[in-house]
Amino acid sequence: MTDHKSAPVVTLLDAAKHFGPVRALDGVSLAVKPGDCIGLVGHNGAGKSTLVNLINGGLSPSSGEIRFSDGTAALEAGVRSVFQELSLCPNLTVAENLRISHKALKGPGWRRPARVEILQSLDRIFPAHGIDPNAEVDTLSIAERQMVEIAIGFAPRGTAARLVILDEPTSSLDAGIADQLLAHIKRFCADGGAVVFISHMMGEVFEVANRIIVLKDGRIVAERATADFTRQGLVDAMGHVTAETADAEGIRQDLGPEIVRTDQGLSARKGEIVGLSGLAGHGQAAALARLYLSRSSSWRYGRTPDVAFVAGDRPRDGVLPLWSILRNISISALRQGARRGLVDRHAEADVAAQWKDRIGIRTDDVRNQILSLSGGNQQKVLFARALASPASVVIMDDPMRGVDVGTKQDVYAMIRAEAARGRTFLWYSTETEEVCQCDRVFVFRNHEISAELTGADITEENILAASFELQEAS
Amino acid sequence: MSFLARHRIILPVVSLAVLLAATFYMQPRAMSYFGLNLLFNLAVPIALATIAQMMIIMVNDIDLSLGAFVSLVACVTATFLHDTPMLGLLILMALILAYAALGALIHTLDLPAIVVTLGMSFVWGGLALFILPSPGGASPDWLRSLMTVKPPFAPMAVVASIIIAVVTHLLIMRSGIGTVLRGVGGNARSVERAGWSVIRLKALAYGLAGLFGVLAGMALVGLTTAADANIALRYTLLSIAGVILGGGEFIGGKVSPTGAVIGALTLTLAASFLSFMRLSPDWQIGAQGAILILVLTARLIFRQKGAEA
Numbered sequence: 001m002t003d004h005k006s007a008p009v010v011t012l013l014d015a016a017k018h019f020g021p022v023r024a025l026d027g028v029s030l031a032v033k034p035g036d037c038i039g040l041v042g043h044n045g046a047g048k049s050t051l052v053n054l055i056n057g058g059l060s061p062s063s064g065e066i067r068f069s070d071g072t073a074a075l076e077a078g079v080r081s082v083f084q085e086l087s088l089c090p091n092l093t094v095a096e097n098l099r100i101s102h103k104a105l106k107g108p109g110w111r112r113p114a115r116v117e118i119l120q121s122l123d124r125i126f127p128a129h130g131i132d133p134n135a136e137v138d139t140l141s142i143a144e145r146q147m148v149e150i151a152i153g154f155a156p157r158g159t160a161a162r163l164v165i166l167d168e169p170t171s172s173l174d175a176g177i178a179d180q181l182l183a184h185i186k187r188f189c190a191d192g193g194a195v196v197f198i199s200h201m202m203g204e205v206f207e208v209a210n211r212i213i214v215l216k217d218g219r220i221v222a223e224r225a226t227a228d229f230t231r232q233g234l235v236d237a238m239g240h241v242t243a244e245t246a247d248a249e250g251i252r253q254d255l256g257p258e259i260v261r262t263d264q265g266l267s268a269r270k271g272e273i274v275g276l277s278g279l280a281g282h283g284q285a286a287a288l289a290r291l292y293l294s295r296s297s298s299w300r301y302g303r304t305p306d307v308a309f310v311a312g313d314r315p316r317d318g319v320l321p322l323w324s325i326l327r328n329i330s331i332s333a334l335r336q337g338a339r340r341g342l343v344d345r346h347a348e349a350d351v352a353a354q355w356k357d358r359i360g361i362r363t364d365d366v367r368n369q370i371l372s373l374s375g376g377n378q379q380k381v382l383f384a385r386a387l388a389s390p391a392s393v394v395i396m397d398d399p400m401r402g403v404d405v406g407t408k409q410d411v412y413a414m415i416r417a418e419a420a421r422g423r424t425f426l427w428y429s430t431e432t433e434e435v436c437q438c439d440r441v442f443v444f445r446n447h448e449i450s451a452e453l454t455g456a457d458i459t460e461e462n463i464l465a466a467s468f469e470l471q472e473a474s
Numbered sequence: 475m476s477f478l479a480r481h482r483i484i485l486p487v488v489s490l491a492v493l494l495a496a497t498f499y500m501q502p503r504a505m506s507y508f509g510l511n512l513l514f515n516l517a518v519p520i521a522l523a524t525i526a527q528m529m530i531i532m533v534n535d536i537d538l539s540l541g542a543f544v545s546l547v548a549c550v551t552a553t554f555l556h557d558t559p560m561l562g563l564l565i566l567m568a569l570i571l572a573y574a575a576l577g578a579l580i581h582t583l584d585l586p587a588i589v590v591t592l593g594m595s596f597v598w599g600g601l602a603l604f605i606l607p608s609p610g611g612a613s614p615d616w617l618r619s620l621m622t623v624k625p626p627f628a629p630m631a632v633v634a635s636i637i638i639a640v641v642t643h644l645l646i647m648r649s650g651i652g653t654v655l656r657g658v659g660g661n662a663r664s665v666e667r668a669g670w671s672v673i674r675l676k677a678l679a680y681g682l683a684g685l686f687g688v689l690a691g692m693a694l695v696g697l698t699t700a701a702d703a704n705i706a707l708r709y710t711l712l713s714i715a716g717v718i719l720g721g722g723e724f725i726g727g728k729v730s731p732t733g734a735v736i737g738a739l740t741l742t743l744a745a746s747f748l749s750f751m752r753l754s755p756d757w758q759i760g761a762q763g764a765i766l767i768l769v770l771t772a773r774l775i776f777r778q779k780g781a782e783a
Contacts (some may be wrong), residue, residue, distance in 0.1 A: 089661040089664060103669070
């Protein structure tokens with residue numbers, strides 16, 4: 001215990017984890033020392049979540065060994081995790097959520113220290129956050145919830161955080177807040193803490209990490225200091241070669257008549273890919289939901305639906321978790337294959353098999369449970385569901401959240417092909433790179449459309465300019 | 475967030491106040507110490523049963539055996555607790571432990587609580603019939619005098635309701651363990667990741683439900699002085715309605731002990747109110763249901779307004 005300061009917080013020796021025949025993690029050796037900030041990258045299904053769950057004690061390894069410097073359990077050793085899917089209790093207040101993971105808060109009057117502790121932690125990481133520790137979590141926005149979760153991860157909680165695992169912590173934060181977090185991570189590591197940082201935003205990984213580990217198919221394929229990596233090298237190591245940015249195709253002239261127009265000014269023509277952009281939470285999702293609800297009826301369901309919806313919030317309004325992959329795909333096309341009100345099983349299976357191949361869903365059998373798929377593949381199923389319906393308009397509400405680069409490229413290609421065949425896409429995305437794939441972009445600000453960009457005008461600068469309100473002297 | 479959405483307790487309070495005002499308008503003589511006691515007397519066991527149901531709903535389950543369980547407790551109280559107090563006490567404690575074990579079983583085997591408790595309702599009902607095949611028994615004297623005590627200022631029923639509300643509020647809303655129990659309803663996985671044993675927490679929640687179920691049965695016998703194997707069967711649905719009326723939700727760990735007690739009072743009062751309106755008893759159950767739907771509709775409308783704001 002003399003070299004406590006420099007001893008690794010956690011050491012993995014050839015750790016492996018199998019789920020039945022699936023080798024989720026196939027022998028990983030890794031040591032995380034105080035002061036380390038490790039960037040963990042890999043496409044969906046590479047074993048990142050499994051590795052994280054081994055380190056934080058959520059799973060025990062099938063073989064190999066995991067050693068903690070203090071005590072035998074992850075929690076005793078000061079290992080905390082902040083997960084990608086929000087894992088707060090929405091019915092409790094912010095301070096009460098801290099109590100869940102802080103057992104030392106006891107006795108009457110525990111609320112005051114809980115409020116103080118969470119507020120201090122929030123203030124330290126996100127100055128000027130404006131979150132009330134007495135607010136119930138379900139009254140907070142998604143970004144605020146994520147901030148609370150991160151603050152709980154870094155809070156002392158009786159001992160001290162020695163290793164904090166952050167799984168896609170910035171996916172629902174806007175750029176300013178994300179910068180505050182990155183700055184805090186750097187401070188935390190400089191003070192001798194350790195961080196494992198998982199993100200699909202390469203820029204962030206390169207900014208904070210001093211070491212990058214690339215996972216592929218359950219193995220570490222590269223582990224080097226950040227300076228020794230280039231972005232292209234990193235993407236290559238992950239096994240997916242980013243396709244060259246599509247050459248500007250110019251404005252496609254072969255667009256059909258206008259088939260969507262809303263009071264807000266949102267419009268789309270047949271075969272057009274229309275993007276919705278702007279800062280998160282400025283009314284894009286609400287505009288799409290209104291459009292969808294106005295074009296579909298709660299009472300009648302016609303033989304050919306007018307619009308199809310691809311959900312971004314998979315657990316909430318996407319997957320049917322108890323159903324198989326096949327059922328999850330075919331639900332939108334049941335009416336077309338039905339005969340006298342009965343489902344045509346063969347037609348249903350054909351539809352699912354056809355989309356499994358076309359969109360590349362990674363499974364042996366479409367009759368497997370949908371939850372057996374990784375997040376990115378679940379998202380592909382949702383795309384397949386929308387595209388399998390004969391709807392002429394497809395509405396997409398930030399569908400690429402937490403999806404890996406390879407899947408994204410597949411889906412982009414699919415969307416372009418379907419658009420060329422005359423389908424119209426309305427696509428809300430938080431990532432500028434995706435919006436640039438569109439034929440026309442509406443930028444939202446304060447629940448109104450602040451700009452409409454077409455063709456060569458669709459650039460990051462123009463979108464940013466339209467997203468931010470410029471202060472004018474009145 | 476609107477004011478009403480933030481303070482969920484307001485709607486139950488308003489419902490009770492409106493119903494109380496209507497009752498006093500129909501029958502001004504009820505506005506007295508004696509009248510209030512008569513109106514709310516039977517609310518005490520219902521309030522305790524509602525709290526018991528709330529413990530189960532708090533962890534995202536539902537208990538369909540509560541009425542049968544309270545009946546069984548009433549039978550035990552009127553026989554064993556009266557004749558051989560020690561044995562009676564042991565049986566009641568065993569019943570609480572059985573409830574806790576049921577909670578652990580439901581969680582471990584991942585069984586649907588609705589099915590398990592429905593099955594258990596026949597077990598409890600059978601045991602009750604076994605103990606007391608025909609209505610009878612007698613209330614222990616101390617229990618009888620406890621339930622008919624006449625405190626100054628406010629009648630027993632009102633004082634007891636306030637005590638129940640305060641104690642359960644401290645236990646569920648203010649204490650650390652109560653917070654964690656509500657966390658199980660909100661996001662069991664996150665509680666488990668924080669190092670808690672969810673099995674134990676569920677057993678605790680069910681054990682608390684058993685405890686309050688036992689108290690409900692005892693209070694009932696203290697009021698009626700005798701028991702019957704079917705004495706409290708309608709408590710199952712009354713308690714669920716009480717929890718929901720009091721601002722609770724079926725899932726998500728959103729419960730309010732104070733609201734649950736107020737919900738139980740409202741339901742009891744609704745029955746008296748309908749009698750004052752000279753409504754035939756045949757229609758009363760339907761009318762009670764109508765009141766329930768009315769209140770829930772109001773809540774839904776306010777919530778939607780709150781969401782829009």
